[in-house]
Amino acid sequence: MGNHRIKQHPILPVPRKKEIMFEFNSQPMLAYEGEMIASALIANGIYVFGHHHKDGSAQGIFCANGQCAKCTVIADGVPVKSCMTEVKAGMIVKSAEGLPEVPMEKGPSQRAKIEEIHTEVLIIGGGPSGLSAAIELGKKGIDTLLVDDKHIMGGKLVLQTHKFFGSEQDSRAGTRGHDIAKLLSLEVRAQESVEVWTNSTVLYVFSDKKVGVIKEGVYKLVIPKRILNAAGAREKFLRFPGNNLARIYGAGAFQTLVNRDLIRPTNRLFIIGGGNVGLIAAYHALQAGIEVVGLAEAMPQCGGYKVHADKIKRLGVPIYTSHSIKSANGEHLVESVTITEVDSKFQAIEGTEKSFACDTILVAVGLDSLSEFTLEAHAAGIPVYAAGDALEIAEASSAMFNGKIAGLKIANDILYGEGSEGNIPDEWYAKAQLLKSHPGQIKGYQDPHPGRDLFPVFHCLQEIPCNPCTTVCPNNSIHTEDGTLMGLPKYGGQCVGCFRCLLVCPGLAVTLVDMRKDKEMPNVVIPYEIGSIPVNKGDIVQLMDIDANELGEYPVFRVLDFKDRRTQLVVVKVPVAIAKKIAGFRAQDKSVSEPLEKPIITTSLADDAMICLCERVSVKEVRDLIKQGITDLNQIKAITRAGMGPCGAKTCDTLIRNLMREEGVSAEEVVANTRRPIFVEATLDIFPDGDSK
Ligand code: SF4
Ligand code: SF4
Ligand code: FES
Missing domain, CATH: 1.10.10.1100 (BFD-like [2Fe-2S]-binding domain)
Structure with missing residues (x-):
């Protein structure tokens, strides 16, 4: 039973927190005040939280977001979702073995009356879109209540340690997600007309136009005139033999543990899904000192941004495109994964199986919008709007922008009448469209730079909605090829070697070639953020081109540490012939990703x-x-x-x-399931007793 806490992180501060003791299956354990039971258990090396009543198989977390119920434990005699329940000093936690017993009745509820709160606008969810909308509503002085089920606002932004893509002007591109969360939260808190409830869960939108909310354990009814559903999304799961083993996580759960709670839940990770979420999770894992054995993507090409995929490939994580998971292998916990090549119809090609030892499989195969609140509000006849992932799955940069539009739209409807477009500029809609664009064409490198001794090289060859590199150059020497957000960056001007374009790029896709002192052996400057694998002057690094082809081993000439940007610039001296090709260097050892000698083929179909x-x-x-x-x-x-x-x-x-x-x-x-009356489980004792006055 080890301590799996991250003590040092290259990007995130590691604050000192108050320690408390609790008990799990009669074993004393240490937790941090304010953390969830699931996080405390995993920090103590506990991955199995119970056994299923039907087949006795091990149960552990999957979503860490209150959506799947796989993490149930018995806390002080009551079955709870451990990922959403705060651990308390002296708490007695037991694993859920089979079906939990119904807790003893505590007598009639002590709550006699439900408080009812009227508000002009109820925002469900304090993620990027909910916060952005609240700021717009606050600026117009509109009475708004924002409810979020976590103890800190920011939603998925809190989990993101990488710098953001998008447009610097509209979505703070180049700034890290968790820093954006802090900025937006502060701005919301500064709005006088906006009230915020954290640690509060919206249960349902009832047909009498009242919304049931548990605010820090107390049930309340909110009566809004309008609702904005900014509740986000839930992760999709996948069918494969062994998908009931413990230690199969959704990408959000993994990021929650690693980046929010600073817990290392795995030593060896395999990722299924090459969208941005899977690619970024691989990068976050490397930053947290976790070995990433590989990533499999069923499509012939990753769906995420090429700069993300290139970055993790050259750091040493192999990406298996046209591959899918065949099975998760192990008795109770994941011990290995078997992947297989698939044909154009996604059918497994026999004989192509490869197995890898790993202790955790991360499933990052997409998200489903949390649209329930929109549907129920609509059915109840409350004017309802949606933004962010609850509207459409897209990047957080796009969610911020469409949240802003939704906030202003609601304000306009209130101030100037329903359907009024008021003062929303047309270009906002165009930008919102652009920010959610899928990656476009892949093109070639920019022409060489004849006659110049100092210049950046952009290893950014796919059209994506991103531009921070074009806004930071003191000499205004970087532009997108066609002036649009989607265009590829081009250099043309006078570089003075300020490194700003290297430091701002979220894809770490800009290097700098400096031939001023030596034209045959120029310096190449490479951005680097994986502090868990330190690089020092004199170390020998394997240099890689954009496609992770090896360019040779060279010593590190210098390391420049930009602590305020939490980025290092690694300088190598190399022959001019390879200078422009260098996109990065391998950080993770090759041996980490070697397959097992023989693939493990299970008998399961x-x-x-x-x-x-x-x-x-x-x-x-x-x-x-x-x-x-x-x-x-x-x-x-x-x-x-x-x-x-x-x-x-x-x-x-x-x-x-x-x-x-x-x-x-x-x-x-297809006939849909009948919707259950509340979306989230609640213990009966939070509701007032029927006989109480
Ligand atoms: S290093 Fe500085 S001066 Fe050179 S292109 Fe980049 S931002 Fe401009
Ligand atoms: S090079 Fe520029 S456009 Fe490309 S990912 Fe980096 S910042 Fe964005
Ligand atoms: S509900 Fe807790 S892990 Fe899914």
Whole structure:
């Protein structure tokens, strides 16, 4: 049982926190005041939080966001989601072995009356879009209540240690996500007309136009005139044999543990999914000193930005495109992963399996919008708006911008009448569109720089909505090729070697070639942020080109430490022939990513995978019903219990719909599950007793 806390982080401060003691299965354990039970357990090396009542398999966290219920433990006699429940000094925590017992009745509720709070606007969610909207509403002096279920605001921004893409002017590109969260939170707190409730969960939007909220353990009813759903998204899960093992995490859970709670939940990680989330998680893992064994992406090309993919490849993380997970292997916990090449129809190609030893698998295969609040508010007849991931899954830079638009739109509707466009400039809509653009064309390098001795090289060859490098040059020497946010950066002017473009680039995709002193052996300056793998003067590094091809080993000539930017600039002296090709150097040793000698092929079939983890229902059970013609999710639930578990069908709904599509069922034929009356579990004792006056 070790201590898995991160003591040093290259980007994040590691604050001293008050220590408290609690008990887990009669073992005394140390926690930090204010942290969640799940985080405290993992910090103590506990990954199994209980065993499933149906098959006895180990249960641990998946989402760390209150969505999946895999993390249930018994805290002081009450079953709770450990990822959302704060650990307290002296708390007695027990693993949930089978179905938890119903806690003893404490007598009638002491709460006699529910407080009702009226507000003009209720914002559900204090992430990038909710905060941005609250600022706009606050600027107009509109009475607003913002409710967030975490103890700090910022949503996914809090989890992001990398510098942001997007436009510097509109979405603070070049600044790190968690710094943006602090800035936005401060700005919201400064708005007099905006009240903020943290640690508060929205349960439901009722048909009488009242919204049930648990504010720090006390149930209240909010009566808003309008609602903005900025609740974000939940992670998608995947079907594969072994998907019920403990230590399979969603990317958000991983980032929560590593970047919010400063806990190292794994030593060897394998990532499934090459979108931006998976690629960034790989980078965050390296920053936290975690070995990243590899990343598999089913498409022939990663869906995330090329600069992200290139960055992790050259740091030493192999990316297996056209590969998918075949199985997670292990008895109770993940011990290894087997991946396989897939054809153009995503069918596994036999004989191409590779297995890797790893203790954790991270599933980063996309997000589903949390649209429930929008639907219920609509049904209740409350004017409702949506922003950020709750509206459409996109980058946080885009969420900030569309939150801003939503805030101003609501203000306009209130001040000037419904549907009024008021003072929202047309270019805002155009920018919002641009910021959520998918990556575009991949092009070649810019022409060489004849006659210049000092110049930046942009290893940024794919059109993405990003421009901070173009705004920092003191000589205004960097522009995008066509003047748009999506255009590739081009250098043309007089570089003075200020390094600003290297330090601001979120993709670490700019190097500087300096031939002023030596034209044959110029200096090349490379940005670097992986403090967990330190690089010092005199170290030998394997230099890499943009595609992670080796360019040779060279000694580090100098290291410049920009502590305020939390970035180092590593200088190497190299032959001129390779100077412009150098995009970075390998940081993680090659041996980390070597496959096992023989692939592990399990006897399980793909259809043995679980489709409903709460109730342990297999793909086969559900597929058989679909083949019999059942397309009603309620019937599938009644027959198999898939969707009846504590997560409220949040995990299996998408998986079953995908299965139906595979079986040729059209979206129109699918009958949706009947929505449960509250979206989040709540203990009955928070509600006033029916007899109380
Ligand atoms: S290093 Fe400085 S002067 Fe040179 S191109 Fe970059 S920002 Fe401009
Ligand atoms: S080089 Fe410029 S446009 Fe490309 S990722 Fe870096 S900052 Fe963005
Ligand atoms: S891990 Fe706690 S609800 Fe998903």
